[in-house]
Amino acid sequence: MSIDLETAAKVAKLARIKVEDDALPALADEFNTILGFIEQLNEVDVDGVEPMTSVTPQRLKRREDVVTDGHMPEKILSNAPDAREGFFAVPKVME
Amino acid sequence: MTELNKLTLAEARDKLRAGDVTSVELTQACLDAIEGADALGAFVHKTPEIALERARAADARIAQGDAPAMCGLPIGIKDLFCTKGVDSQAASRILQGFKPEYESTVSQQLLDDGAVMLGKLNMDEFAMGSSNETSVYGNVVNPWKVDDRALTPGGSSGGSAAAVAADLCLAATGTDTGGSIRQPAAFTGITGIKPTYGRCSRWGIVAFASSLDQAGPMTKDVRDAAIMLQAMCGHDPKDSTSADIPVPDFEAMLTGDVKGKVIGIPREYRMDGMPEEIEKLWADGTAMLKDAGAEIRDISLPHTKYALPAYYVIAPAEASSNLARYDGVRYGHRAKLAQGDGITEMYEKTRAEGFGHEVQRRVMVGTYVLSAGFYDAYYNRARKVRTLIKRDFEQVFDSGIDAILTPATPSAAFGLGEMAQADPVQMYLNDVFTVTVNLAGLPGVSLPAGLDKQGLPLGLQLIGRPWEEGDLLNTAYALERAAGFVAKPAKWW
Numbered sequence: 188m189s190i191d192l193e194t195a196a197k198v199a200k201l202a203r204i205k206v207e208d209d210a211l212p213a214l215a216d217e218f219n220t221i222l223g224f225i226e227q228l229n230e231v232d233v234d235g236v237e238p239m240t241s242v243t244p245q246r247l248k249r250r251e252d253v254v255t256d257g258h259m260p261e262k263i264l265s266n267a268p269d270a271r272e273g274f275f276a277v278p279k280v281m282e
Numbered sequence: 283m284t285e286l287n288k289l290t291l292a293e294a295r296d297k298l299r300a301g302d303v304t305s306v307e308l309t310q311a312c313l314d315a316i317e318g319a320d321a322l323g324a325f326v327h328k329t330p331e332i333a334l335e336r337a338r339a340a341d342a343r344i345a346q347g348d349a350p351a352m353c354g355l356p357i358g359i360k361d362l363f364c365t366k367g368v369d370s371q372a373a374s375r376i377l378q379g380f381k382p383e384y385e386s387t388v389s390q391q392l393l394d395d396g397a398v399m400l401g402k403l404n405m406d407e408f409a410m411g412s413s414n415e416t417s418v419y420g421n422v423v424n425p426w427k428v429d430d431r432a433l434t435p436g437g438s439s440g441g442s443a444a445a446v447a448a449d450l451c452l453a454a455t456g457t458d459t460g461g462s463i464r465q466p467a468a469f470t471g472i473t474g475i476k477p478t479y480g481r482c483s484r485w486g487i488v489a490f491a492s493s494l495d496q497a498g499p500m501t502k503d504v505r506d507a508a509i510m511l512q513a514m515c516g517h518d519p520k521d522s523t524s525a526d527i528p529v530p531d532f533e534a535m536l537t538g539d540v541k542g543k544v545i546g547i548p549r550e551y552r553m554d555g556m557p558e559e560i561e562k563l564w565a566d567g568t569a570m571l572k573d574a575g576a577e578i579r580d581i582s583l584p585h586t587k588y589a590l591p592a593y594y595v596i597a598p599a600e601a602s603s604n605l606a607r608y609d610g611v612r613y614g615h616r617a618k619l620a621q622g623d624g625i626t627e628m629y630e631k632t633r634a635e636g637f638g639h640e641v642q643r644r645v646m647v648g649t650y651v652l653s654a655g656f657y658d659a660y661y662n663r664a665r666k667v668r669t670l671i672k673r674d675f676e677q678v679f680d681s682g683i684d685a686i687l688t689p690a691t692p693s694a695a696f697g698l699g700e701m702a703q704a705d706p707v708q709m710y711l712n713d714v715f716t717v718t719v720n721l722a723g724l725p726g727v728s729l730p731a732g733l734d735k736q737g738l739p740l741g742l743q744l745i746g747r748p749w750e751e752g753d754l755l756n757t758a759y760a761l762e763r764a765a766g767f768v769a770k771p772a773k774w775w
Contacts, residue, residue, distance in 0.1 A: 190650075202602065202649040203609070204642050205630035214646070217706060221647055224707045227591045228663050231670065238665030239672065242479050242493060242723030243748070247522050262383040266613035275611050280625050 190218040286311035288449045291355050291506040298344055298354045305344070305354030308452075309337035309398050312356040315450045316400060321775040324445040326361060326419045327369045327402035340396040351533075352513045353396030358445045358454035361402045362409055363389045363497075364486040368399075372488040373407045373417040376636025377614040386486025387518045388455065388497045395513045400451050404441030407638045408605065409462055409490045412712035414440025415698060416640045424470060424695050425771040428736045431697040436466030436712075442500045443470040447771060453501040453510050457487060459494045460593055461716030464728035467500055468690035468741025471730040471769060473762075474500040475507045475755065478748045479723035480525035483518030491600035492523075494593075494720040504729060504759045508532035511751060527749065535752035540760040541575030546683040550586035551715060553692060559734045560689045567687055567731055567742045570764035571757070581683060583674040588667050589718040590710060595651050595664035596721075601641075602648025608636060643706065672722040679747050685757045688715050690728040690741035715743060725751045727758045730767040739769065 190198075195215040199206040206214060241247075264270040269277070286308050289297070297303040313330050333356065340354035364370045364382035371377035385393065393399070407416040413434040414422040422440040424433040425448040435444040439456035443466035446454050456463040458476035467474030475498045482497040489495060499510035512533065517526040547568060552561075572578050610616035610632030617631035637645065651660035678686070692714055701709050719726035724745055731742040742761065746754030 194650075198646050198650045198653070201653060202642075202646045203606075203626070203629040203633055204637065204646065205627075205634035214643075217643055218647065218650065220705045220707055221594060221643075222650075224710075225591045225595055225651075225660065225664075228588060228595070228660075228667055231585070231588055231663075231667050233663060233666035233670070236666040236669050238662050239668040240665075241523075242668075242672065242721075243523070243525065245480070245525065248519070248526070250519075259383075263612075265383060266380050268610060268614070268616035277611055278619060278623060278625050278628055 190215045287315045290502045291452050291509050305337040305340040309333050309356045312451050319450050319775050322444050323422045324441040325401045326404045329401045333398050333400050336398045350395040351509050355452050356398040356400050358403045358451040359399050360442050360455050361405050362457050362488045373405045375418045376608045380613050387483035388514050406438035407641050409438040410640050411437040413437050416638050421698050433695040434698050436469035438462040439466050446472045446500050456500040457497050459490050460720050461713035463498050464716045465691050467728040469695040471739030473507050473729045475727040477751050478725045480523050481515045483521040483524045485520040489604040491597040504762045508755045530752045532752045535756050536759045538760045540757055543576045543684045544682050545571050545576045545578050546581035546686040548581050548583045550583050551688045563732050563740050564689050574760045581678050585670045585674050592664040592667040593717045595660050598644040598648030599652050599661050602645045605645050668721050675722045686745040688743045690743040694734045694738040725754050729758050731765040
């Protein structure tokens with residue numbers, strides 16, 4: 188599998204990272220180096236092997252589905268780059 | 283009398299309890315050492331006022347006879363840990379100015395025990411790196427120096443390693459996703475343990491790869507690792523993967539007696555082109571454990587070769603998901619927008635400006651391996667290989683092996699900038715001996731065992747059974763005593 192410029196641009200878009208057009212060739216090269224390294228995994232016989240979901244065999248803990256925390260909007264907003272009237276503010280999302 | 287900042291945790295604890303020294307004196311000695319060590323780049327947010335306030339509180343507590351082991355002991359905290367009201371930015375521009383409203387469970391437990399935070403320690407950005415060269419704060423320099431080169435302290439816990447090795451603090455917290463405690467410990471001649479996955483709560487630690495991340499102590503010796511790990515461990519309802527099992531008294535388990543223990547030597551860790559000195563160190567370590575009464579057995583971990591490629595699918599995949607939260611909305615950096623820019627441009631520009639090159643690369647690799655059409659070929663295949671890697675270890679432990687001895691790193695510390703022209707995979711090879719342990723969720727400890735020809739420290743790694751950190755630390759203690767490593771870097775900073 189080789190990554191072309193179009194794929195590199197698509198991945199950048201999916202990751203929501205702006206990559207200038209002139210930086211795409213170098214990025215695609217790096218992807219190809221890393222993916223070339225990862226390709227080794229194809230040598231392994233994984234027939235009938237379950238993909239790991241949890242490294243320790245324990246079952247995740249359960250608790251009642253109830254509210255346990257809250258009522259601290261000032262704390263939640265204290266690090267926001269732009270907070271107004273108790274809300275996070277972002278650029279307009281609808282025309 | 284030894285300078286106070288040079289004490290181990292155990293020595294300082296005993297002196298505090300005996301009334302020979304105060305926490306304020308210990309803390310001031312460390313603060314003075316930190317002030318004179320800017321050339322190392324280890325401490326990036328200094329908190330002297332907080333430190334002295336906590337030291338005074340610790341002294342009052344000790345005077346009342348209520349003193350847990352860590353009470354009054356000055357330590358550094360890796361920048362990856364959220365600390366209430368104190369900058370916590372994972373060495374990334376995207377978290378510039380972020381001051382958490384909460385404290386991570388691990389740092390809270392240390393605080394509850396009376397430990398004194400001196401400040402936050404430098405690291406690779408989001409813990410992604412093996413040389414501490416991806417930090418927004420700039421490089422950390424290894425206190426060890428053998429010529430005019432500035433050497434890497436390793437990564438990602440490079441600031442923690444350098445600070446402990448240079449006696450700027452008595453000990454420090456680290457985190458380890460693929461070797462980030464053990465590799466820098468080896469490069470700086472100190473001890474570091476990554477406990478079993480689930481031992482330390484991950485709550486409040488900036489997430490990199492959640493199925494691999496574990497916190498652990500970085501200390502001057504094995505006893506200190508036992509003392510500090512004790513304070514960091516324990517069940518936390520706020521982390522759903524935190525293990526609800528008792529934590530034994532690790533320090534009490536340090537007897538140095540390894541008679542009858544079976545130590546495995548994995549043949550797959552003998553890499554082509556491995557430096558002779560590393561081979562010799564490994565053979566010497568094996569002989570020391572044998573002399574101490576352990577039985578040595580050759581073992582095989584056949585899927586070792588596939589650990590790094592599996593890691594470089596799984597870790598970026600999890601990182602791409604975890605780092606999706608840095609969007610310029612809730613905290614940290616937001617890019618300045620142009621006229622007409624919408625929310626998508628805000629995300630894209632913020633993340634391009636806020637993330638460094640290595641972080642961007644890993645997020646995008648992770649995005650790719652999780653994307654439609656490639657999920658099975660990459661991500662699921664890597665998770666299957668991970669199952670096989672864990673099975674290798676289970677079979678070895680089932681056959682009666684108590685611990686596995688390997689080199690900690692494939693080389694001694696290298697020069698900062700020396701890997702700049704290498705492709706990213708060359709840097710990833712630093713973690714070849716450590717990354718298997720994260721994939722299998724096992725405890726692993728790195729301890730200094732000798733110097734190379736240049737005079738730089740080299741480390742050995744011991745890997746233990748799940749939840750048996752106490753036994754593992756005891757084996758490490760026996761090895762430490764036999765190796766007798768006492769070298770310290772000569773002060774040049």
